[in-house]
Amino acid sequence: MLKSMASAKSALRERFESERRRSAFLGFLPAMGAGVIAADTWISPLAGVPGGLVAGALAWASIWVYETHMWRKHHG
Numbered sequence: 381m382l383k384s385m386a387s388a389k390s391a392l393r394e395r396f397e398s399e400r401r402r403s404a405f406l407g408f409l410p411a412m413g414a415g416v417i418a419a420d421t422w423i424s425p426l427a428g429v430p431g432g433l434v435a436g437a438l439a440w441a442s443i444w445v446y447e448t449h450m451w452r453k454h455h456g
């Protein structure tokens with residue numbers, strides 16, 4: 381019982397985790413759309429979806445890393 385209480389996350393941490401996932405996903409969507417358009421227009425019609433996935437993944441990762449860094453900076 382003590383172990384489960386010690387590993388339980390605080391309400392603030394739970395809220396942060398859900399908001400980090402939400403903001404990373406909401407950053408992924410427009411970046412993927414822009415990546416599809418840019419790759420399809422400037423590279424090749426076959427590169428549209430893969431280019432969009434790469435752009436979306438980069439946006440998702442940058443938001444995830446930034447949010448994690450800021451949490452650790454302010455909350456240890």
